[in-house]
């Protein structure tokens with residue numbers, strides 16, 4: 001080894017998929033700040049710090065990747081003049097791990113040595129190998145895109161458009177991959193407006209399509225809408241562009257969302273970002289605090305909805321002071337390590353349901369409910385009839401069952417699923433309760449509504 005003053009030390013090691021996950025810092029391993037997703041490409045980054053008497057020279061960095069029979073070594077030789085700078089990728093050594101090299105069987109070690117003399121400067125870990133602790137998404141994140149015809153417009157969901165959505169989501173979502181397919185179009189016989197009118201019923205219609213299809217429990221539905229000739233034709237300013245409920249883990253009936261699908265140019269990522277945001281709600285995420293959204297997650301750890309740690313988009317580092325979390329209303333957006341961790345937990349859970357017996361009762365019996373929509377301005381109306389695998393979670397709300405004379409015949413407690421971007425939400429009223437003898441109307445709070 002060279003002496004301390006003229007040697008080069010490894011001061012930090014991190015892995016990037018979309019977010020920086022620190023493995024070691026200041027010579028010690030640290031607890032990872034977010035999951036490293038198995039079977040997904042990753043960038044390994046090595047920070048350097050020369051001693052005070054360092055003479056600029058070529059340095060060889062060697063990454064040993066232990067991965068059973070597919071083990072290999074990657075080597076980079078480059079001149080090192082100064083300490084690494086956080087914001088500059090080129091000031092660090094970087095290596096790409098192939099998707100197949102990101103698994104719980106993977107071990108890593110990094111050795112720095114003099115590029116000409118091959119004398120060693122430093123090694124991480126000091127001895128042995130570092131076991132890469134990965135997390136499996138148990139398969140891809142699966143989305144069915146539903147083209148929704150409304151206001152006389154049907155969105156285009158051709159192959160290039162689908163791959164735009166797919167590519168974006170596969171960058172910012174914590175899964176091994178994202179797989180999308182396109183459903184037959186559905187048509188709405190009511191209008192959508194920028195102030196939110198009609199959006200509640202459009203979301204109800206999307207959920208009803210998913211219920212009717214009864215797909216595997218891990219499949220999310222996303223209704224794509226173009227309610228105008230262009231985004232500006234639909235919306236002059238400050239409009240609703242997407243809607244979802246903030247779905248609880250077991251709310252199979254709410255595994256979906258809707259949003260606009262306008263593309264003003266090739267560089268336009270607004271619709272993809274809207275999808276990542278809305279499906280984030282469907283995956284249980286509340287808002288991060290930027291742009292004055294409602295329902296802010298009180299546990300969001302960073303001020304101003306910042307992403308907290310440096311992001312990586314596959315080419316560039318993304319500054320944590322500039323980028324805001326995808327669950328904010330601010331731009332530019334990326335994903336924080338916090339949201340990455342939260343969405344991963346949900347994807348891992350729903351993918352784990354596939355093939356599991358507990359998601360369907362043995363008889364295959366489904367709970368029949370009628371959606372009661374509490375609209376944005378307080379008006380209540382009936383929505384779709386649905387057959388659910390199980391009762392949704394949500395805030396318990398009392399619905400009174402009334403007879404013709406207005407006498408209360410009974411009370412049912414039903415779950416309330418609130419909207420992310422509008423006042424109101426959905427109540428799921430059991431059809432059995434509405435069919436009880438003598439029941440002609442229901443009352444929720446101050447609102448009375450005739451049984452359909």
Ligand SMILES: [Zn+2]
Nearest residue numbers: 277287420421
């Ligand atoms: Zn939102």
